[in-house]
Amino acid sequence: MDLETKALLLSVGTVQLAKPCRSGRPSTAGPGAGGQSVFFQSGPHMARLSVAESSPLRLEQSAEGAVIMMDGREIARGRLAEPLLHCPEQAYITISERCVFDCKFCAVPKLQGGIKSRQTVLQMVEETARTGHLRAISLTSGVEVSPLHEADRVARIVKDLKRFGVPVGVSISPFPGVNQILKEAGADEVKYNLECVDPELFTQVCPGISFQEIMDALQEAVGVFGKNRVFTNIIVGLGESDDLLRRSIDELTERGIIPVLRAVYSHPLRTGEVQMERPSAERLLELARYLKKALEKNGLDGAAALTGCYRCTGCDLTPGRDL
Ligand code: SF4
Numbered sequence: 001m002d003l004e005t006k007a008l009l010l011s012v013g014t015v016q017l018a019k020p021c022r023s024g025r026p027s028t029a030g031p032g033a034g035g036q037s038v039f040f041q042s043g044p045h046m047a048r049l050s051v052a053e054s055s056p057l058r059l060e061q062s063a064e065g066a067v068i069m070m071d072g073r074e075i076a077r078g079r080l081a082e083p084l085l086h087c088p089e090q091a092y093i094t095i096s097e098r099c100v101f102d103c104k105f106c107a108v109p110k111l112q113g114g115i116k117s118r119q120t121v122l123q124m125v126e127e128t129a130r131t132g133h134l135r136a137i138s139l140t141s142g143v144e145v146s147p148l149h150e151a152d153r154v155a156r157i158v159k160d161l162k163r164f165g166v167p168v169g170v171s172i173s174p175f176p177g178v179n180q181i182l183k184e185a186g187a188d189e190v191k192y193n194l195e196c197v198d199p200e201l202f203t204q205v206c207p208g209i210s211f212q213e214i215m216d217a218l219q220e221a222v223g224v225f226g227k228n229r230v231f232t233n234i235i236v237g238l239g240e241s242d243d244l245l246r247r248s249i250d251e252l253t254e255r256g257i258i259p260v261l262r263a264v265y266s267h268p269l270r271t272g273e274v275q276m277e278r279p280s281a282e283r284l285l286e287l288a289r290y291l292k293k294a295l296e297k298n299g300l301d302g303a304a305a306l307t308g309c310y311r312c313t314g315c316d317l318t319p320g321r322d323l
Contacts, residue, residue: 001042001076003323007281007288009040009047009076010263010317014055015068021061021080035107035267039088039314040066042078045322048087048314050265084128087312089135091128093121095154099142101173103195103206104274105235107267108142115144121157129164136307137161140171147173155185162186169307171231173209174217179224189307190225191260192217193233197248198240205238205274222256228304230257236287237264239275246290253294258302260309261287261316288317295319 001009009015015038036051038059049057058069065079086092097113099106116124121139128134139157143150150172158168170182171191182190192214196202202211214232221230232252236245245261252259263284266276279287295302302310302320313321 001045001078003045003317004281004285005042005076006045006047006322007284007317009049009057009068010284010315011278011281012055012057013050013263013265013278014052015040015049015057015059016053016055017051018058018060021059039081039083040068040076040078041081042076046081046088046312046314048312084131084133085124087314089133090138090307090312091125091134091136092138092140092308092312093124095121095139095141095157096144096150097142098144100145101143101206101208103209105195105205105238105264105267105270105276107269110269118157118160122160125161125164134164134166136167136169136311137164138169138171138307138311141173143173147175147178151175151178151181155181155187158182158185158187167306171233171308174214176213176216178217179221183224188225189229189231189305190221191231191233191308192221194218194248195233195235196238196240197234197244198238201238201240201274218252218257219255227256227299228258228301229306231260231305231308231310232257233260233262233309235262235264236279236283237277239277242283242287245287249287249291249294253291253298253300256298256300258295258300258305258310259291261291262309263315284317288319288323292319292323 037048040047060067067074068076081088096115099109102109141150141154161168167188169189170187174192194214196205263279264276305311
């Protein structure tokens with residue numbers, strides 16, 4: 001498939017399955033937590049689609065591979081990529097599947113799931129390493145008690161995981177001092193999510209969280225982890241303007257921070273809580289092209305990412321990989 005077709009798939013974000021497939025398994029990570037998804041690979045592009053019976057996209061599989069249909073016609077032909085843990089080639093693990101915060105787009109606080117022990121995480125990664133396909137480890141976590149408590153827990157796990165000899169990325173809720181803790185533990189990359197770049201919307205969407213504290217941690221992280229090692233998720237579709245998104249892309253990339261532009265996923269557990277409108281294919285393409293130029297202008301390279309979403313590419317039009 002070409003870039004425009006991937007943009008179309010991401011703008012829909014869901015797919016119905018003609019028959020159940022082995023690849024579709026529940027994810028415990030982030031806004032889409034609890035749902036089943038598939039990774040559709042076609043040529044140089046891969047798209048992660050959530051499984052939904054009502055989707056206008058339909059996945060059909062045969063001995064030759066997989067086809068995505070829309071309105072009765074084929075729009076892409078490829079194959080399903082097998083995730084290791086959550087996504088292909090990575091052990092992407094959510095440590096604490098619960099959260100004391102209540103970001104309005106995220107299913108994790110609603111699910112109030114379990115906490116994985118160091119032993120459990122170690123076993124999970126060992127199993128993936130045995131496949132011979134493990135290229136990176138990405139850890140994320142809700143906040144069970146406090147951001148500091150969570151960082152200490154994750155840092156101990158990062159130390160354990162260094163033995164696998166692959167890069168380790170961490171995405172947690174930041175606070176003053178977080179970078180030193182994660183650097184000392186051996187993390188290679190960090191992601192602290194700003195989520196919403198509109199300050200007014202931010203207070204509604206992420207109540208009780210300080211936008212400035214996230215920005216400060218990101219800025220400090222660039223000095224600690226270096227170029228192309230610091231990321232932040234920005235959700236597209238919460239009611240923010242493109243003008244503000246472009247200005248935020250400029251500001252972040254000028255500071256050495258790489259934004260991940262993520263189409264909002266309206267989780268069924270969050271229906272009606274805030275505006276969540278999946279961006280059109282054209283909007284996704286226009287913003288991705290703008291981001292690509294901004295990264296280049298500031299000497300940043302999405303292809304240099306070792307872990308996480310820039311390494312995976314399933315959910316976004318990823319500069320340096322898709323375009
Ligand atoms: S792009 Fe990120 S969130 Fe999406 S499947 Fe890949 S690792 Fe998971």
